Amino acid sequence: MIRLTNTRTRQKEPFTPLDPQNVRLYVCGPTVYDRAHLGNGRPVVVFDVLFRLLRHVYGAEHVTYVRNFTDVDDKINAAAQARRDSGDPRPLEALIRERTDETIGWYHADMDALGALRPSHEPRATEWIGAMVAMIADLIAKGHAYEAEGHVLFDVRSYADYGALSGRSVDDMIAGARVEVAPYKRDPMDFVLWKPSSDELPGWDSPWGRGRPGWHIECSAMAYELLGESFDIHAGGIDLQFPHHENEIAQSCCAHPEGGFARVWMHNEMLLVEGRKMSKSLGNFFTVRDLLDQGYPGEVIRMVYLGTHYGKPMDWTAEKAEQAEAALRRWRGLVAGIEPAPSPAAAVLEALSDDLNTAGAIAALHALAGAGDAAGLKASAALLGLLEDDMGDWINSTSEISDRIDALLQARADARQARDFARADALRDGIAAAGVVIMDSPTGVTWRLGPGFDPAKLEGLA
């Protein structure tokens, strides 16, 4: 029995799919204007574990996972416009498409490196404009939206439950007084479904003239087309709870009052770096690719993400990465060449079933490792997307490095044989300082690469 914290009800609830033959999950994906930063990776990994858990429980072919690409956005437009200003003669639409194609390629590469399975569908907003226009027209027809000065706006006063997800009333929000008031809005909280595009901006023809969709409508339209008017789980970062998810609910429930839209809402908490909010001004802003390029294996980053429950803020620290790497190296040594057990350990499955308690699941993995249950460890770790064969390349060294280390260890062995302990210890300390863990045993010497292995430090040792 899976239990999930439902943001909508603020309670942990037993999860019962609408249709166990087709469990449906929607996660808000990235706006594709740049590399995914570390914070973007957290929901991807967290809800990838949810995807894996659902596949395990209901069968891989009985879970549908949709994650969108937002490729209509002013930042994308600006990036394309900048390219055009610098002399690129191609039309804006082509430049935008090139930019978003490139960014999606990066996104896939980076998320693949984190061990995230590809969703069942990854719709791009620009390919579903027709569905959005249809939904907007329907909302106007049903009296939930209105046209004003080329814009189409959602009428929040027409939907009594507006604000229910985030626990605010329209009046509360207006009292907050930071709402941008446009003269054509009936209510300051009304939000844009469609906005006009000038000639320098991408646009599509619509009953309201050439324009482009507002941000929120794409998720409503694509979720409806791919998952139906009711589905099981909608997830994303807590920062999306308001206004994005609130607006999605308003649009979807008004357009399809026969359905309930998402039954369970899940939100992951934000990410900190060394205890502080990640921001460009603090100089602690980095992308997943930055970390990968610095030599942090994707699997290590993934393990750090999963070390904190998704509902709490997660602090990225170099120390955590080091500990995760050390544990993974030990575990990979343990499971090398081992066939996974037919099913994951009950303790791991129970932890994950309890509101995706990944930290608890990792503790259970430690217990399996401690008990020497390599087959169980490998099968259980797979549920978390860890210790999988295709993610283990980072653990292996090249034969060149391996030969170098073997040669140094042979020199040390010779020195020990000659009882030249000063030289033997100097070699040992030098090898260890490079990040190689040396393991002496009665049957011989073995070694493995430890955290922070730096092959350059092996140079100069002899």
Next chain:
RNA sequence: GGCGGGUUGGCGGAGAGGUUACGCAGCGGAUUGCAAAUCCGUGAAGACCGGUUCGAUUCCGGUACCCGCCUCCA
């Protein structure tokens, strides 16, 4: 101003109204030429003030501090 979340041992980080979380580090031991690795053992906690209870770190209320959202944002 409005809404929401958090505060656990040296550090990270879970569960549970009463019984060991777990990991890292530390300490003791085995082992070692000395170490490392490994194995065995081990001390240490729940912001503050009240309340409920036989009993609360776990439930309720308040205080303090921290954080997020309310504007593009995972």
